[in-house]
C-alpha cells in the first residue's frame with residue numbers, strides 16, 4: 001500500500017515537474033528575450049536543478065521529456081522530422097544532464113545545506129556557473145550541426161544560453177534552499193544571504209544581457225535600413241542598365257546605322273553607366289545574308305573578317321552550318337572588345353538560352369553568368385529588335401521580323417564596384433546569387449566568404465547563410481532571379497551599449513559581492529556572539545559546578561586539581577592543561593598535575609628552571625598571567641620553543657597565576673596544539689577564574705593543615721590541663737588534710753598546754769598572795785614574772801587555739817536570744833578594774849535590744865575591743881554606742897587613745913602584728929586579738945568589723961552583725 005502510494009507520489013511529482021517545466025518554458029519562449037538562439041533568463045533550468053535537489057535523480061526524466069517537447073516545438077517546421085527529433089532529444093538530454101551533474105556537485109560539496117561562509121557562497125555560485133555550461137554547450141553544438149544556427153552566431157547563442165540557465169538557476173535554487181531550510185534549520189540567515197546573492201548575480205547578468213539585447217535590436221534595425229539602401233542602389237543600377245539598353249535598341253529597330261553612328265551612340269551610354277562593360281549589336285543573318293554582310297568586312301589590318309563560333313573551351317572556331325546567325329556586328333567600346341566582333345551569339349549555350357527567351361517574350365532577357373574572354377564574370381542582356389516595331393505593336397512578332405539583338409554586357413565586378421563596394425568598407429558580408437534555378441544557385445559575387453563558405457553544396461551553404469541576422473533582396477532582372485544577401489560582419493554593439501553592459505556587470509556583481517560580504521559579515525558576527533554566549537554559558541556552568549563541589553568537597557588536593565585541569569581542558573578545548581608550582585626560592589617550576597585531552601591521562605613531575613627560561617619566569621612572577629597566541633615566537637615563551645613547545649607541537653599558551661595569601665605560588669597553564677589560536681577575552685576570564693579556584697584549593701589545603709595542627713595542639717593542652725588539675729586537686733586534698741591535721745593537733749594540744757599553765761598560774765598566784773608563807777622581795781619579783789609570763793602564754797595559746805579551731809571548722813556556733821545591754825554591761829565589768837586603774841571615763845549608750853547571736857563569741861569580740869581601747873588609751877573616755885541599720889546591729893567602741901596612723905592601718909587585723917607605739921612595750925598583747933575578733937565576726941557571726949582612727953585622737957571600732965542570722969549555715973558540714 002505504502003509502496004503504491006510512494007510510487008504514485010513520485011509519479012505525481014514527476015508529472016508536476018514536467019508540467020511546470022513545460023509551461024514556464026513556453027511562456028519564456030513566447031516572451032522571446034534573447035540574442036542568437038537562446039533566452040536571457042531561463043527559469044526552467046532552475047526548476048530542473050531544484051527538482052533534482054529535492055526529489056532526487058529520478059526527476060531528470062520529466063525534465064528530459066518536457067525539454068524534448070519544448071525543443072521540438074521551437075524548431076518544428078524548420079527541419080525534416082528525423083533531424084528535428086534528433087535535435088530535440090539530444091538537446092533535452094543536455095538539459096537533463098545539467099541538473100543531474102549540478103545536484104551531484106552541490107551535494108558533494110555539501111552546498112545544498114545552509115551556507116555558512118562567504119567562501120561557500122562563492123563556491124556555490126562558481127559551481128552553478130561551471131555546471132550551467134553543460135546544457136548551453138550541448139544545445140549550441142546540436143543547433144550548429146543541424147544547421148539551425150549559423151556558425152558565427154554560435155558564440156553569442158552559447159553565451160546567452162549559459163547566462164539564461166545561470167540566471168534561472170541562481171534565481172530559483174537559493175530561494176528553494178532558503179525555503180527548505182527555513183523550517184528545519186535555525187540558521188536560515190545563511191540561506192537567505194545565499195538567495196540574495198544568487199538573485200543579485202542573476203539580476204545583474206539578466207539586466208546586462210537585456211541591455212545587450214536591446215542594443216542588438218537597434219543594431220539589427222540599423223543593419224536592415226542600411227542593407228535596404230544597398231538593395232535599392234543595386235535595383236537602380238540594374239534598371240538603369242536596362243533603360244540604357246532600351247535607348248540603343250530604339251535607335252536600331254528600323255534603320256541601318258553605321259558602326260561609327262553606333263559607336264557614337266554607345267559611348268554616350270557607356271560613359272554615364274559604368275556598370276556596362278560593353279554595348280553590342282548582333283543582327284540576325286541567314287547564311288546568304290551573312291555572306292553579303294560580312295563579304296567585305298575587314299579588320300584594321302585589312303585582313304578579311306569572318307564571323308565565328310566558340311567551342312566548348314571558348315576557342316573561336318569557324319561558323320557551323322545553321323539557318324540563322326547572330327554575329328556581333330558592332331561593339332562599343334570597340335577597341336577593348338574588338339576580339340568579340342564576329343562572335344555568333346548562338347554558339348554559346350548560355351547566350352543562346354537568353355536569346356531564345358528574349359525572342360519568345362519580346363522583352364530583354366539576361367543570360368546566365370558567363371566567363372568573359374578576359375576572365376571576369378558577366379551577364380549578357382539581350383533585347384530583341386523588330387522591324388517596324390512601333391507600327392505593329394500588338395501584332396504577333398515573327399522570326400522574320402526580328403532584325404537582331406541589342407546586347408549589353410554587365411560585368412559583375414563593375415556592378416559590385418558601383419553598388420556594393422561602398423558598403424563593403426563597412427565590413428559586411430555580401431553575396432549576390434543567381435537564384436533562377438533555386439536548386440542550383442550560382443554565386444555571382446561574394447565578399448566575406450571567409451565566414452560562410454559557399455562550397456559545392458551551395459544549397460546547404462545558402463540555408464546556413466540565411467540563418468541569424470541577415471538581409472536579403474530579390475531582383476527580377478531580364479528573366480533571371482538575382483538574390484542579394486547581406487550579413488552583418490559583427491554584432492559587437494555600440495560603444496555606449498558596451499559601456500552599459502560592462503557597467504551593469506561590474507556594478508551589479510560588485511554590489512552583490514558587497515551585499516554578500518555584508519550579510520555574511522553580519523552572519524559571522526551573530527554567530528560569534530552566539531558562540532560566545534554558548535561558551536560563556538558553558539564556562540559559567542562549569543564554574544558554578546566547580547564552586548559547589550569546592551564548597552562541599554572534602555576530596556584530597558591532588559584529586560581536586562585533576563578535576564580542575566580536566567574541566568578546564570574540556571571547556572577551553574585545549575590539548576594540555578596543567579598546574580605548576582614554584583619551589584621555595586622561586587627558581588624551579590615543578591609540574592604538579594598535567595592533563596592531556598587526547599590521551600585522557602594525567603602526568604606529574606616535569607620541571608622548568610629559571611636559569612633556562614629567565615624571561616618566562618619574569619613573566620610569571622610579574623603576576624598578571626599572559627595569553628601568547630603565537631607561543632613559538634612570543635618573546636615570553638620563545639625560550640621554551642626548542643625544549644618544550646616544538647616537541648609537544650604547542651602553538652598557543654594561556655597562563656594564569658596561582659596565588660596564596662597574595663604571593664605567586666604557581667601557574668595554571670593551558671597549551672593549544674595545531675594551528676595558531678587567538679585566546680578570546682571570555683576564555684582568558686574563564687582561565688583566571690580557574691586560576692582563582694586553584695589558588696583557593698591551595699589556600700584551603702594550607703588552612704586545613706593549620707587547623708589540624710591547632711586542633712592537635714589544643715588536645716595536647718587540654719590533656720595537660722587535666723593532668724595538672726588532677727595534681728592540684730590531689731595536692732589540695734592533701735593540704736586540706738594536713739591543715740585539718742594541724743588544727744586538730746593544735747586544738748588537742750590546747751588542753752594539754754592549758755592544764756599545766758593554769759596550775760602554774762594558780763599556784764604562783766597562791767604563792768604571791770602569801771598563802772604559802774612570806775616571800776623574799778626578790779622571790780616575789782621573780783615569781784610575779786613567772787605568773788605574768790604564764791598568763792601571757794595562756795592568752796596566746798587560747799587565741800591560737802581559737803583561731804585554729806575556727807580555721808579547722810571545729811568551732812560550733814550556738815545562736816540564742818541575747819540581751820544587748822546586759823551583755824555590754826557584763827563585758828564592761830570585765831575591764832572595769834583596768835579602766836579605773838587608768839582613770840578613763842565611760843559613756844555607754846546602748847539601745848535595749850534582743851538579738852539572735854552566739855553570746856559567748858559576741859562577748860569575746862566586744863571584750864577584745866574594750867580591752868584594746870583601755871590598753872591603748874592613756875586618758876579620755878570610752879564610748880560605747882549601738883544602732884540598727886538594715887537588719888544589722890552596729891556596735892561602736894570608741895576611745896580617745898593613741899590612735900593608729902593610715903600607713904599602719906594596713907597591718908591591722910593581720911596575725912601577730914602589733915603596731916609600733918610607746919605603749920607597745922608596757923602593754924601586754926599577742927597581736928592576735930583583732931585577727932581573732934574579725935575571724936569570729938565574719939566566719940561565725942555572719943558579720944563584719946570596721947575601724948576608723950586618727951593618731952593621737954583615738955580610734956572607733958565598729959562591729960556589724962545581723963540581728964537575726966541565717967540559721968542554717970554549715971561549717972564543714974556541721975550545722976550551726
Ligand code: ADP
Nearest residue numbers: 868869872897899914915925926927928929930
Ligand atoms: P594586743 O594583744 O597587742 O593588744 P591586738 O590584736 O588586740 O593585740 O591589737 C593589735 C595592735 O593594735 C595593738 O598592739 C595596738 O598597737 C593596736 N591597737 C589595738 N586596739 C587599739 C586601740 N584601741 N587604740 C590604739 N591602738 C590599738
